[in-house]
Every structure is written in structure tokens, then in C-alpha cells.
Amino acid sequence: MLLPAEFASLFPAESASLLAGGVAAGLVAGTATCTAVQGGLLMGLADGRHGRDPALVGWFLVGRLASYTVVGALLGLLGSAVSLPPQARAVLLVAAGLMVVVFAVRLMRRRPAGCAKAQPAAPRRYKAPLLGAATILVPCGVTLGMEMIAISSGSPVAGAAVMAGFVAGTAPAFALLGYVLRRVSRTGLARLAGVVAIAAGLWTVGAGVNLGGWIHVPEAPAASGPGERSVTVWATREGYRPAMVTARAGVPVEVIFKLVDQGCTGTVSIGGRDVALPATVRLPPQRPGSLRYVCGMGMYTGLINFV
Structure with a gap:
């Protein structure tokens, strides 16, 4: 059993402040951007009968916490050597956007709960934590800022603390989104939700294409006068x-x-x-x-x- 002094040596004051800062960043800045970019992966939990289990949203958040904490520790230990370059993130954004579109189409094709045929009740519980863990591959802008802090910390404990705190700060928004998706998936509103999700997925694909620089940008017109240093x-x-x-x-x-x-x-x-x-x-x-x-x-x- 760790004594308070021993625990403090493993979790120094700097890590505690980074944990608090991560929570604050998640609550204030990360809620809107991360749910917009990563929330589409929750659509996969609304597919099929097992998607009605509220515990799956919890498992989604557990998977997200685990992946962010591990990556934060690696970034703190190894620095920028383990961070993804922009081109790799662009590919992942495109893949994630296409995945959201597939989830949305499957949701739209489902019948409302009252007229749905009986389905096997065997839930694939591993799907929820895997989807949650996969959100680390589709970082929002604030996530990238937290990763930069983890890299600069130079400590696996501090890096894990800031990333875990960030996940904790965004957890309420993801839990609310998961609740809404579960309720909508049982009604005729699933088609409307699917249309919105398809638009979000295509938006994510477009963001990935833009990040990768695969959109042709015309040359800017020459400016008059000398440029600045x-x-x-x-x-x-x-x-x-x-x-x-x-x-x-x-x-x-x-x-x-x-x-x-x-x-x-x-x-x-x-x-x-x-x-x-x-x-x-x-x-x-x-x-x-x-x-x-x-x-x-x-x-x-x-x-x-x-x-």
C-alpha cells in the first residue's frame, strides 16, 4: 500500500496541475469540437439491438480513456517520435468520415423498435471500447494541443495525466450524445439523425482531404510592393x-x-x-x-x- 508521500512522488504536483488543466480544457474547449469530429463513432453503438444497452456508452468512454492515457504516457516518454504527422492524420480523418457514413446508412435502414424483427440478443461488448479507443486516431484540434503538452512534459506520468484529464472533461458531452443516439435509434427520427450523420461524415472526409493538401489551391495573385520578412x-x-x-x-x-x-x-x-x-x-x-x-x-x- 502506497503512503501519501510515496504516492506524491509517483504523481507530482506538476502532473496534478496538468490533470486539472486537461479537465478544464475538455469542459471548456473540447466538448463541441471533439463531439463533432469523434461523436460519429458513437453511431456504431446505435446499430442493432445491443445498441440499446446504456452500459455500452460507458464502455465506449472506458476505451477512450484507456487509449488517451496510454498515448499520453507514450508521448511524455518518447516525445514527438510517436505522434502522427499531418498526412497520416488526414488519411485517418477520411477513413473515419467514411465509417460514420456507413454507420449512418445502417441506422437509417433499421426499422423503428415497434416493427423491428427479433434479433439475436448477444451483444458484442468489445465493439464499444474499441470504438472509444479508436477516437484517439481522429483527434480534434484541442486534442492536438493536449498532445503537444504531453510531449513537452517529458514525463509519462504527466503526459498520461493531461490526456486522461481531457477525456474526463469531455465525458459528459459524449455520455449525453450516446443517450440521445440510443433514444433516437428506437424511433422514426433515426432517418433524420442518419442524414445529419452522413453530412457530418462527409464534412470529416472533406476536412481530411483539406488537411492532406489534396485540394488544388489556385496561386494567389501577385501583390504589389515588396513582401515582409x-x-x-x-x-x-x-x-x-x-x-x-x-x-x-x-x-x-x-x-x-x-x-x-x-x-x-x-x-x-x-x-x-x-x-x-x-x-x-x-x-x-x-x-x-x-x-x-x-x-x-x-x-x-x-x-x-x-x-
């Missing part, structure tokens, strides 16, 4: 302001990202790497043309026009 971009909830800036080609350039609001724009993917904001990104000399950057969720895009 240092430009400032403000990250807001509605995107990056200004969305297009002009910088000088052929010389090193500093891009100063200032954070206005917590959200998906708090992490930016630029030059093939993720950067947690606020930050100053120093770019090597660039050729004339446009450099595209995007938020960690693939939702908002900005352009740097080098002239």
Missing part, C-alpha cells in the same frame, strides 16, 4: 486572420501566430509539421508562390504569398 497571423474560432499574407521570397521569414481563442485553430500544420500556438515559425527562404497552412483538424486554411 515578418508577418503576423491571428488564430480565431472563425479561422486565421488575415487569411492571406504577403512575405518576401528568397529570404528567411518569420510567421508570428497569435492565439485569440481556444479551438481547432490552436494547432497549425505548416511545412509538414504541427505547431501549437501561440508560436513563431521561422521559414527558410522560399521561392515566389504560395505556401498553404491548415489547422490541425483540416477546417481552416491560410496562405502565405511569397513575392
Whole structure:
């Protein structure tokens, strides 16, 4: 049995503060973004008779807590070596969006509970924790910020604490969403919910395509006058302001990202790497043309026009 002093040595004050910070970030900033991006995976629990079991939502949350805690510990131990690059996350976003569409179509094809045929009552309970664990592969913007904190902590205990706290903060929203999905799946509203879920799934696919840079962006028109060696971009909830800036080609350039609001724009993917904001990104000399950057969720895009 651990004495209080021994427990404190294993779970230092820094980890406790990171745990509290993760809970706060989940409650304040992560609720809307994470349920929007990852909530579609809960649709899989509304498929079939076993989807009516309220305990499955709990198992979903258990799986989510386990995967986030393990990844947080690995990030704290090994740092950025175990984090996914933007291109890999883009592929996972596309795959997750397609999975949500499949779940939605299956939900729409189900009959309401009153006219449904009898189904086998053997629930596949492993499905719920696996779906919950899979949410770590489809991170929202705030999740990426928590991962950056876990990496910078340099401690597996601190990394696990911040990620576990974040999951705890978002748990009430996921539990409420799971309850709504279970109730809707028993009624004729399942078709309407399926249409909304299909739209969300296609939105996720589009975000993945945007994050991967697979959308052709036309070259920005040449600006008059010389570009700057240092430009400032403000990250807001509605995107990056200004969305297009002009910088000088052929010389090193500093891009100063200032954070206005917590959200998906708090992490930016630029030059093939993720950067947690606020930050100053120093770019090597660039050729004339446009450099595209995007938020960690693939939702908002900005352009740097080098002239």
C-alpha cells in the first residue's frame, strides 16, 4: 500500500496541475469540437439491438480513456517520435468520415423498435471500447494541443495525466450524445439523425482531404510592393486572420501566430509539421508562390504569398 508521500512522488504536483488543466480544457474547449469530429463513432453503438444497452456508452468512454492515457504516457516518454504527422492524420480523418457514413446508412435502414424483427440478443461488448479507443486516431484540434503538452512534459506520468484529464472533461458531452443516439435509434427520427450523420461524415472526409493538401489551391495573385520578412497571423474560432499574407521570397521569414481563442485553430500544420500556438515559425527562404497552412483538424486554411 502506497503512503501519501510515496504516492506524491509517483504523481507530482506538476502532473496534478496538468490533470486539472486537461479537465478544464475538455469542459471548456473540447466538448463541441471533439463531439463533432469523434461523436460519429458513437453511431456504431446505435446499430442493432445491443445498441440499446446504456452500459455500452460507458464502455465506449472506458476505451477512450484507456487509449488517451496510454498515448499520453507514450508521448511524455518518447516525445514527438510517436505522434502522427499531418498526412497520416488526414488519411485517418477520411477513413473515419467514411465509417460514420456507413454507420449512418445502417441506422437509417433499421426499422423503428415497434416493427423491428427479433434479433439475436448477444451483444458484442468489445465493439464499444474499441470504438472509444479508436477516437484517439481522429483527434480534434484541442486534442492536438493536449498532445503537444504531453510531449513537452517529458514525463509519462504527466503526459498520461493531461490526456486522461481531457477525456474526463469531455465525458459528459459524449455520455449525453450516446443517450440521445440510443433514444433516437428506437424511433422514426433515426432517418433524420442518419442524414445529419452522413453530412457530418462527409464534412470529416472533406476536412481530411483539406488537411492532406489534396485540394488544388489556385496561386494567389501577385501583390504589389515588396513582401515582409515578418508577418503576423491571428488564430480565431472563425479561422486565421488575415487569411492571406504577403512575405518576401528568397529570404528567411518569420510567421508570428497569435492565439485569440481556444479551438481547432490552436494547432497549425505548416511545412509538414504541427505547431501549437501561440508560436513563431521561422521559414527558410522560399521561392515566389504560395505556401498553404491548415489547422490541425483540416477546417481552416491560410496562405502565405511569397513575392
